[in-house]
Amino acid sequence: MGFPFPVISADSHITEPPDTYTANIDPSWRDKAPNVTHDDKLGDLFVAEGMKPIKMGLVAAAGKQPEDIKTNGTFDDMHRSGWDASLRLADQARDGVSAEVLYPTVGMLLCNLKDLDYKKACFDAYNRWIVDYCSVDPDRLLGVGQTAARTVDEAIDDLRAIQAAGLRGVMMPGLPASEADYDSPAYDELWDAAVVIGLPLSFHILTTRAEHTRGPKMNSFLSIVRGCQDIMGLLVLGGVFERHPQLKVVCVEADAGWVPHFMYRMDHAYARHRYWLPAGQELSRMPSEYFADNIYTTFQDDWTAFRFANDMNWRHLLWANDFPHSDSTWPHSQEMLAEHTEHLTDEQRQAILSGNAAELYGIDVDELARALAA
Numbered sequence: 105m106g107f108p109f110p111v112i113s114a115d116s117h118i119t120e121p122p123d124t125y126t127a128n129i130d131p132s133w134r135d136k137a138p139n140v141t142h143d144d145k146l147g148d149l150f151v152a153e154g155m156k157p158i159k160m161g162l163v164a165a166a167g168k169q170p171e172d173i174k175t176n177g178t179f180d181d182m183h184r185s186g187w188d189a190s191l192r193l194a195d196q197a198r199d200g201v202s203a204e205v206l207y208p209t210v211g212m213l214l215c216n217l218k219d220l221d222y223k224k225a226c227f228d229a230y231n232r233w234i235v236d237y238c239s240v241d242p243d244r245l246l247g248v249g250q251t252a253a254r255t256v257d258e259a260i261d262d263l264r265a266i267q268a269a270g271l272r273g274v275m276m277p278g279l280p281a282s283e284a285d286y287d288s289p290a291y292d293e294l295w296d297a298a299v300v301i302g303l304p305l306s307f308h309i310l311t312t313r314a315e316h317t318r319g320p321k322m323n324s325f326l327s328i329v330r331g332c333q334d335i336m337g338l339l340v341l342g343g344v345f346e347r348h349p350q351l352k353v354v355c356v357e358a359d360a361g362w363v364p365h366f367m368y369r370m371d372h373a374y375a376r377h378r379y380w381l382p383a384g385q386e387l388s389r390m391p392s393e394y395f396a397d398n399i400y401t402t403f404q405d406d407w408t409a410f411r412f413a414n415d416m417n418w419r420h421l422l423w424a425n426d427f428p429h430s431d432s433t434w435p436h437s438q439e440m441l442a443e444h445t446e447h448l449t450d451e452q453r454q455a456i457l458s459g460n461a462a463e464l465y466g467i468d469v470d471e472l473a474r475a476l477a478a
Contacts, residue, residue, distance in 0.1 A: 106438060109454050110202035110472045112461040115308075115356050115402040115424035118237060119163050119186025120150070120210045120230070122179070128229035138210065138226060140179075147176035150210045152226070154217055163209045166432035173430050183428040189240035196244065199425055200438040202472055203244040205465060206234065207275060207308055207356065209429070211250055215277040215311035223277075224252040227262075235269045243472060246465055248273040248306060254281045256290065260297040272465045273304045273354070278312030278331055286335070287342020287384050295348040304400070304464055307335045308356040332358035333366065336399055340370060342384030345394040352464065353399050357426065360401040361408025364415040367392035396420070400464060405433050410444045413452060421456045422464070 122140035129137040138152035140160075149157035161177030164186060185191040186209075196204065208214075211230050217223040227250035238245040249266035251274055253259035266274055276286075284290045298305050312331035317324040332355045338344075345351060370391035374383060387394070396417040402424045403409045413421060423441070427434040445453045462469045 106200055107441075107453070107457060109458045110469055110476060111200055111423075111437075111441075111457050112467065113201050113204040113425045113427065114354075114400075114422035114461040114464075115207060115404075116201075116204035116427045117163070117186070117207050117209050117429055118234065119160075119179075119182055119428065120208065120233070121187040122148075124187075124210070124233045125226055125229045128232040130225050130228065133222065133225040136222060137229070138214070142178070145176065147181075148178045152210075152214060152217065153222065154219055155213065158210055158213055162430040164428045165430035166426075166428040166434040168430075186428050187237070189237045189245060192245060193241060195427065195434070199427065199434045199436075201425060201427075202476055203246060203467060204427070205246045205248060205272065205424075205461065206238065207248050207306070208234070208250065211275075212308055212310045215250075215275075216279075216313045220252055220254045220281050224254055224258075227252050231266060231269065231271070235271065238270070242270055243467075243475065246272040246467070248275050250275050251277075252281065253277060253294070256294045259294050263294075263297060263301050263303055267301055267303055271303075273306055274298075275306045275308055275311070275356075278307060278335065285338060285342075287338050287344055289347075291344075292347060295344060295351050298352075299348060299350045302466075304352045304354050306354040306356050307332055309358050329358035329362070332356070333362070336366070336395065337370065338384075339399075340391045340394045341374070341387075343387065345398040346385065346387050346389075349398070351398055354422070354464075355399055355401045357402055357404075357424070357431075359406040359409065360403040360416070360421055361406045361412060363395070363401060363409075364412050367395050367416065370395070400460070404431055405440055405444070407444050410448065410456070413448065413456065418452055419455060419460055422461050423457050 125137040136153050141149050141151050148160045151157050159175045161175040164182030165173045185195045214226050231249045234247040238247040249271040251259050251262035309328050317327050374391050400420040402422040404426050425434050425437045426432040433440050
């Protein structure tokens with residue numbers, strides 16, 4: 105079993121160890137640094153000022169049976185490779201994955217901190233930690249840095265620093281720091297800089313404060329992807345890609361099977377309703393064209409994404425295993441992918457599982473294959 109090319113996960117995660125922030129944060133913030141406490145009922149909790157404690161059980165539920173997944177847990181229960189990079193490659197091999205684009209875990213939720221200075225200190229600390237983690241094998245451990253984007257100028261400086269540190273992308277907060285939203289011309293210099301610097305900008309689920317969800321608790325699970333969809337619509341209809349046609353944005357872990365309908369819905373709104381319900385600016389192309397050209401989407405076991413690949417730009421589809429989180433397909437990704445990609449052409453299969461991510465993140469697939477064969 106396996107594929108004749110290196111399989112790349114475009115969205116995997118680390119598990120921040122207890123000293124991620126306390127050991128790496130600017131000394132002036134050390135007393136407030138996010139840290140781990142233990143509760144006899146809730147297990148290990150990451151605690152950060154200004155937000156609810158973060159339960160750690162779900163962050164390492166990869167490979168567990170559904171009935172065994174629970175929110176409480178301790179670091180002793182977790183996949184050690186989440187924070188120990190010396191063990192990560194073995195877990196990659198077990199899943200048939202050759203390289204991973206790595207996102208934070210606790211850091212996703214810290215995007216919702218309201219204290220911008222505190223957020224900046226936390227993200228700088230994380231960036232220091234993830235650089236060290238990826239240094240074990242930077243060709244297979246591809247870190248994504250974080251910016252608090254308190255100002256446009258600072259965000260540009262962060263992008264340059266993240267690139268200089270050898271990281272491969274930047275995860276943006278779901279909500280901007282200013283009153284102006286991301287479609288405002290106030291952010292145009294940032295989008296221009298991202299193009300020049302060459303780092304993809306990612307918007308990940310859970311980086312936007314959730315609104316109240318009706319119905320049973322499980323209904324909230326369905327709402328997780330909507331924050332990312334909202335941002336993608338804002339960027340398209342707000343004219344961001346009209347003004348910055350080379351900008352590359354990644355919609356992360358929000359699935360992709362919805363994309364064909366979303367593109368249709370935007371086109372319908374623009375064609376039928378733009379005179380009484382105006383877009384952010386006049387567009388020279390249909391909204392679906394900007395989505396197809398500028399937005400990449402990652403997904404795990406979303407079979408609809410594979411099934412309807414021809415109804416969207418499959419060159420921008422990025423498969424991921426989400427290791428070690430509860431939605432992860434690890435360690436059974438190979439069996440799942442063999443089934444889900446069976447109807448695709450060889451070219452499509454190679455692109456979605458490897459080539460698209462390699463092109464976006466500057467991965468030398470041939471060199472990766474040689475290293476794995478050695």
